[in-house]
Structure formats: structure tokens, C-alpha cells
Amino acid sequence: MITKGKKYLVTGGTGVIGYSLCKRIINMGGYVIVLSRSESKLNKLKEKYNEIEIVVGDICDKQLVRDTIKKVDGVFHLAALAEGMQSGKPIESIKTNIIGSLNVLEESSDVDFVLGVSSDKVVQVSGNYGATKFLMEKLFTQFEEMNPKVKYRVVRLGNIIYSVDSVLCKWKNLIEDCKEVIVTDKRATRFFMTSEKAIDLILNCLENAKDSKPHFEPMKSTSIGNLLQAMINKYLPKGCDLPIKTIGLQPSENLHEKITEDGVFTNEIEQYTVEELEEMVWL
Numbered sequence: 001m002i003t004k005g006k007k008y009l010v011t012g013g014t015g016v017i018g019y020s021l022c023k024r025i026i027n028m029g030g031y032v033i034v035l036s037r038s039e040s041k042l043n044k045l046k047e048k049y050n051e052i053e054i055v056v057g058d059i060c061d062k063q064l065v066r067d068t069i070k071k072v073d074g075v076f077h078l079a080a081l082a083e084g085m086q087s088g089k090p091i092e093s094i095k096t097n098i099i100g101s102l103n104v105l106e107e108s109s110d111v112d113f114v115l116g117v118s119s120d121k122v123v124q125v126s127g128n129y130g131a132t133k134f135l136m137e138k139l140f141t142q143f144e145e146m147n148p149k150v151k152y153r154v155v156r157l158g159n160i161i162y163s164v165d166s167v168l169c170k171w172k173n174l175i176e177d178c179k180e181v182i183v184t185d186k187r188a189t190r191f192f193m194t195s196e197k198a199i200d201l202i203l204n205c206l207e208n209a210k211d212s213k214p215h216f217e218p219m220k221s222t223s224i225g226n227l228l229q230a231m232i233n234k235y236l237p238k239g240c241d242l243p244i245k246t247i248g249l250q251p252s253e254n255l256h257e258k259i260t261e262d263g264v265f266t267n268e269i270e271q272y273t274v275e276e277l278e279e280m281v282w283l
Contacts, residue, residue: 001206001207002024002025002028002029002030002203002206003029003030003073004028004029004030005029005030005031006030006031006073006074006112007030007031007032007033007071007072007073008025008030008031008032008033008072008073008074008075008076009032009033009034009035009068009069009071009072009074009075009076010022010025010032010033010034010035010076010078011035011036011059011075011076011077011078011079011104012035012036012059012077012078012079012080013032013034013035013036013045013076013078014034014036014038014041014042014044014045015078015163015164016160016161016162016163016164016195017078017117017157017160017163017195017198017199017202018034018036018045018078019045019048019195020195020196020198020199021076021078021199021202022034022045022049022052023049024199024203026049026051026052031051031053032049032051032052032053033052033053033054033055033068033071033072034052034053034054034055035055035057035059035064035065035068035079036054036055036056036057036079037056037057037058038056039056042054042055042056055068058096058100059079059096059100059101059103059104060095060096060099060100060103061103062103062106062107065103065104065107066107069104069107069108069111072111073111073112074111074112074113074114074115075104075108075111075113075114075115076115076117076202077101077104077114077115077116077117078117079096079100079104080096080097080117080129080132080133081093081096081097081128081129081132082129082163082164082165089128090128093128093129093131093132094132096132097129097132097133097135097136098132098135098136098139101116101136101139102139105139105140105143105152108150109147109150110150111150112150112151113150113151113152113153113206114140114143114150114151114152114153115153115154115155115202115205115206116136116137116140116152116153116154116155117154117155117157117202118133118136118137118154118155118156118157118214119133119156119157119158120156120157120158120191120257120258120259121133121257122134122137122156122214123257123258123259123260123261123263124254124257124258126251126252126253126254127251127252127253128252129252130252136154137154137212137214140152140153140154140212141212141213143212144211144212151206152211152212153205153206153209153211153212153215154205154212154213154214154215155201155202155205155209155214155215155216156214156215156216156259157191157193157198157201157216158190158191158192158193158219158221158257158259159190159191159192159193160192160193160194160195160198161192161193161194161195161280161281162195162281163195168227168231168281171228171231172231172235172281175231175232175235175236175242176235176236176237178236178237178240178241178242179243180242180243180244180245181228181242181243181244181245182244182245182247183224183225183228183244183245183246183247184224184246184247184248184249184250184253185224185246185248185249185255186223186224186225186228186246187223187224187225187255188223188224188249188253188254188255188256189221189222189223189224189255189256189257189265189266189267189271190221190222190224190227190257190266191219191220191221191257191259191266192219192220192221192222192227192272192277192280193219194280201215201216201217204217214260216259216260218269219259219269220269220270220271220272221257221266221267221269221270221271221272222271222272222277223267223271226271226272226273226274226277227277227281228244229274229277230274230277230278230280230281231281233274233278234278234281234282256268
């Protein structure tokens with residue numbers, strides 16, 4: 001629960017989820033420190049929310065993490081390298097998603113809570129991101145056993161509309177310019193949600209989860225084909241015959257996803273209609 005007057009650290013808070021989370025914390029009466037490597041993005045965030053304190057740095061810098069966490073009452077740990085940012089680079093993945101997470105956990109022994117954001121990609125691990133997020137979840141479980149006075153919580157999210165690693169940003173620009181769009185497999189299905197829905201889930205986890213067991217809620221999914229069609233409906237210029245190239249699923253991708261090991265696949269649950277997706281992807 002966000003408490004009025006308390007201060008919270010958001011690591012990696014310059015992305016789509018980070019922006020929305022900072023806004024929500026401020027609106028609930030809390031104070032925010034954002035730690036991120038991108039000075040330019042931090043400055044943009046500061047321009048939008050002047051009351052935010054910004055810290056330029058890396059969660060792999062343990063001293064910086066220690067000094068920053070001393071100032072706060074709770075930690076929202078969002079910082080991570082997503083799959084598209086680290087493809088073929090396991091060292092970078094391990095440094096940020098595992099060692100960086102370990103630094104955050106080790107320096108958070110006196111806060112009220114640490115909430116880590118994980119992903120559906122931990123269930124059918126096929127890439128660096130899923131593998132490192134899987135280990136991050138295990139770290140939270142171990143720290144809960146070692147330090148029961150701190151609330152350790154983990155929330156699993158699906159794909160976020162217009163996140164930093166989202167294909168939608170690339171598609172939008174290509175479609176508007178009537179240039180070739182590359183798609184892996186139109187049959188593939190994915191969990192999708194807006195950033196506001198993600199924040200609802202994060203705060204629900206903080207308030208209602210009882211332990212570090214990954215928290216999630218039922219989500220709707222979409223096929224890649226329907227998602228692309230929604231983008232075309234919204235952004236394709238009149239008279240454009242859009243070229244589309246299908247390249248097949250990549251090594252780190254699955255045809256369908258699950259949110260838990262014993263859950264159902266994304267092609268077996270309720271899916272968004274193209275009309276619903278059009279509203280979600282509209283900027």
C-alpha cells in the first residue's frame with residue numbers, strides 16, 4: 001500500500017510502466033526517487049513531474065544503490081534489460097537482471113517492501129530475459145526466507161502496449177511511412193495490457209499478495225495477426241499497399257505463452273477483438 005508522505009524508489013522508472021507508476025504514487029500522496037541509467041529520459045520525467053527526485057546510475061553500482069535505498073521506505077524494482085535489448089548478450093542480461101536485482105535486494109533490508117516486476121516469459125524459458133527473470137523470482141523467495149520483516153513481492157506481467165521493447169513502436173512508424181513491416185508469425189498469441197492495467201496489477205500485488213509467490217491476474221490475449229491488423233486500421237495512409245514480410249518465430253520466442261506453469265496458453269483464453277485493440281494502440 002502506498003502511504004501518504006512516504007518515499008519510494010522506482011528502479012528503471014523511465015519506461016512506460018515507470019512513468020505510470022510514478023504518476024500513480026504522486027497522486028496517492030507519496031514521494032518518488034527514480035534510478036535510471038538514461039539521464040535524458042530522467043530529465044524528461046523530471047520536466048513532467050517536478051517533485052520527483054532523479055538519480056542517474058546503474059543498479060549494478062552497489063554503493064549507489066545503497067545510498068539511494070537509505071532514503072526510501074519501499075522499492076519498486078522495474079529495472080531490467082528486455083529481450084530485444086539484449087539478444088545474444090547473456091553477460092549484459094546477467095549483470096542487470098540478476099546481479100543488479102541482487103544489489104537491490106541486499107541493500108533493502110530495512111525498507112517496508114521490495115516489489116519486483118517479472119514476466120510471463122519465465123514460464124516457458126527460451127531466451128535471456130525469461131531465464132534471468134526466472135532467477136530474479138528465486139532471489140526474492142530466498143530473501144523472504146532470510147529476512148521475514150521485509151515484504152518481498154513479485155508480480156508477473158504480460159506484454160505492455162508501447163513499452164520500450166514493444167514491436168508496436170516500430171510497426172507504427174513503418175505503417176505510417178508505408179514501408180515493409182516484418183512479422184514473425186501471425187498465429188502467435190501474447191498477453192497484452194496497457195500500462196495503467198499493469199500499475200493496477202502492481203499495486204494489487206503490493207496490497208493483497210501474502211508472500212513472494214509470483215502474483216498475477218487473469219489477462220486477455222491477442223494474436224500477432226490481429227494486433228497488426230489493428231495497427232494497420234489505425235495508421236495506414238489511404239492508398240498504401242503495405243508490404244508485409246513473415247520471417248517466422250525467432251529462437252527466443254514461443255508460439256503461445258502461459259502465465260503459470262499449470263495455466264492455459266494464450267490461444268486458449270479470451271482474446272481482444274480487433275476493435276478493442278484499435279482503442280488500445282491509439283496514441
